[in-house]
Amino acid sequence: MDYYRFWQILLDEISAAPKNADRRIVTFNDARQYAGALSEWRSLKAKTPGLRQVQVSPLIRAFFVPAAGAGKLLHTFEDALCIEEDARIQVHAVAPEKSGTSLMPWGVKAIHAPQAWSRSTGVHVKIGVIDTGADYRHPDLKHSLASGVNLLYRGMLPLDDNGHGTHIAGTLAAAGGTRGMMGVAPRALLYPVKAFDHNGSAYVSDIVLGIDWCVQNKIDIINMSFGMKTRSKALHDVVIKAYRAGIAIIASSGNDGKRGGDYPARYPETIAVGALDRRHRVAAFSNRGPYIDVYGPGEGVPSCWLKEGYKEMSGTSMATSHVTGAAALLLALRPGLSPRELKLLLRRTASPVRLRKGQRRAALGGGAADALRLLRAGARSKRATAAKA
Incomplete structure (x- = not known):
């Protein structure tokens, strides 16, 4: 899996999305792929301020991302991801x-x-x-x-x-x-x-x-x-x-x-x-x-x-x-x-x-x-x- 591309797709949407845009919950079908994405995120966010908006739940191995970006991720990495609406409660x-x-x-x-x-x-x-x-x-x-x-x-x-x-x-x-x-x-x-x-x-x-x-x-x-x-x-x-x-x-x-x-x-x-x-x-x-x-x-x-x-x-x-x-x-x-x-x-x-x-x-x-x-x-x-x- 190309983790750099994963975050680049999201970064393009983060910069374009309004501050209070809808979000999605992204989880990985394979724990190793989550670990790879997490490692890439940690290395990139120091020099890419936009990625600091992404939040992470280590307990369920999830990222919370803008809705539009999640749609593009699913299109690109369909077999690797599970995406659900970040609903209101x-x-x-x-x-x-x-x-x-x-x-x-x-x-x-x-x-x-x-x-x-x-x-x-x-x-x-x-x-x-x-x-x-x-x-x-x-x-x-x-x-x-x-x-x-x-x-x-x-x-x-x-x-x-x-x-x-x-x-x-x-x-x-x-x-x-x-x-x-x-x-x-x-x-x-x-x-x-x-x-x-x-x-x-x-x-x-x-x-x-x-x-x-x-x-x-x-x-x-x-x-x-x-x-x-x-x-x-x-x-x-x-x-x-x-x-x-x-x-x-x-x-x-x-x-x-x-x-x-x-x-x-x-x-x-x-x-x-x-x-x-x-x-x-x-x-x-x-x-x-x-x-x-x-x-x-x-x-x-x-x-x-x-x-x-x-x-x-x-x-x-x-x-x-x-x-x-x-x-x-x-x-x-x-x-x-x-x-x-x-x-x-x-x-x-x-x-x-x-x-x-x-x-x-x-x-x-x-x-x-x-x-x-x-x-x-x-x-x-x-x-x-x-x-x-």
Whole structure:
């Protein structure tokens, strides 16, 4: 394969393409050809500034390139490449609702997190939050946030310019004490991975790079409160890589109020989350179905917001952060737990949800997350494993 020609075709398109042009995800059928292309790219980009715009995911051996250039590559190297659209993906929340907060939000209480804190507060568990960033000035988050990464503006802090990521962070690990809000796992450490812009929109390639970063930095759990309608091979490939690396991915199912749901929650390697209302029923907006592993509080959830404020929001996004927080409480006690074992424990310890008129329990999937039951079951399974050893 002529690697110089490969990059020359792309370079011609990079110089002609507008800054925000559509992109494609390019992977190689042969790992050796990827290695050759990567080596050539590294040697060329020092003297060819245009090639610095190309981004790379070592985890799935992919390049992210302008769409027009990808088309010409496929025409030239058809047998060697796999190319897919770098699709848009959205956060899973409805429009912000009313302002205000509660020192102990109803969702945190509903999953019995405060009763679990005598056993675990999530200490030392590293949570990757792939989202819009976080408000580093918020007093309830200042002890919970690590530096993370900004995939949109490399070298800058992943500062939130939307609010969604800050809201997720608050439910996960706010530690405001007696004067502020408390999240589910107040001593967990959050690593914001800013992949979404101020509109709550990202490309699949940004998510791939975010998961790649989490794997490289040995994150324990990844919270993914977003989704899209179509499958992506690149996204599934990187989810599988994280799963095999022992990292649990907890993903929101979507807010269409339908049977079925969005990706990545529908991939079997993730833990899929639906939303409950304040009456502990499946929320009207929540997607549902047998693939849902567990439900969390998702209606009118108060949490942290921009400019050191608070806001109530609804969505499977909010439900997912409750479940991720509960998982962090367990992983602090059981750090070696695999993603598969975590999923099984979450499903096994979930409480039955209340049914709406005409609903069948089997059609909903899993039950309601319960942090206290989760920790108790985790402790029992640990003792059982130790006894067998």
